[in-house]
Amino acid sequence: MDINAVNALSYEDFLEIFGNVIEKCPIIPAAIWIHRPFTGLADIEAHISDFINSLPESGKEGILRCHPDLAGRELQSGALTRDSQEEQRAAGFTDLQPAEVSRMRSLNSEYKERFGFPFVICARLNTKRDIMRELLQRLGNDRAAERARAIGEVKKICALRLRSLVLSDSANKL
Numbered sequence: 001m002d003i004n005a006v007n008a009l010s011y012e013d014f015l016e017i018f019g020n021v022i023e024k025c026p027i028i029p030a031a032i033w034i035h036r037p038f039t040g041l042a043d044i045e046a047h048i049s050d051f052i053n054s055l056p057e058s059g060k061e062g063i064l065r066c067h068p069d070l071a072g073r074e075l076q077s078g079a080l081t082r083d084s085q086e087e088q089r090a091a092g093f094t095d096l097q098p099a100e101v102s103r104m105r106s107l108n109s110e111y112k113e114r115f116g117f118p119f120v121i122c123a124r125l126n127t128k129r130d131i132m133r134e135l136l137q138r139l140g141n142d143r144a145a146e147r148a149r150a151i152g153e154v155k156k157i158c159a160l161r162l163r164s165l166v167l168s169d170s171a172n173k174l
């Protein structure tokens with residue numbers, strides 16, 4: 001699907017296809033649809049980024065809270081979105097040893113206790129080892145720095161989801 005095809009979509013179809021580029025936050029693609037015609041993927045990304053940046057800190061934290069834990073209960077019960085499932089698989093979280101699951105669960109709990117939102121990182125750009133190391137390291141951040149860091153990761157996840165929708169062969173058939 002090229003950018004002209006994206007620009008020709010009705011908002012219903014746009015939302016159907018791009019509704020989860022920010023995990024469980026369809027309001028974001030719904031809001032930026034008004035900026036068509038987009039000049040390219042980078043333009044869509046920039047509008048999403050501007051929208052997120054314009055939110056109050058509580059809104060940014062709300063976006064973070066829409067993300068499932070890595071190696072959490074939703075992965076175990078098969079309740080993840082398809083995007084998140086594929087991302088967690090790519091990072092190796094579908095093949096964890098029981099001890100690794102316990103370690104991730106306890107680090108995720110500690111993180112949530114400290115910051116009030118879940119630990120978010122772009123799983124496709126990291127291995128499970130990198131992720132556990134980052135989680136430990138980021139636990140030492142202050143809340144504002146950590147919120148900004150996590151929102152940066154949300155934007156990376158979005159960029160990769162957008163690329164796979166617009167550039168993949170299966171999307172060409174839409």
Ligand SMILES: NC(=O)N[C@H]1NC(=O)NC1=O
Pocket residue numbers: 023067068069070083084087088118119120121122123124157
């Ligand atoms: N918690 C968290 O980082 N979740 C995610 N990361 C990612 O790449 N996909 C997700 O769902």
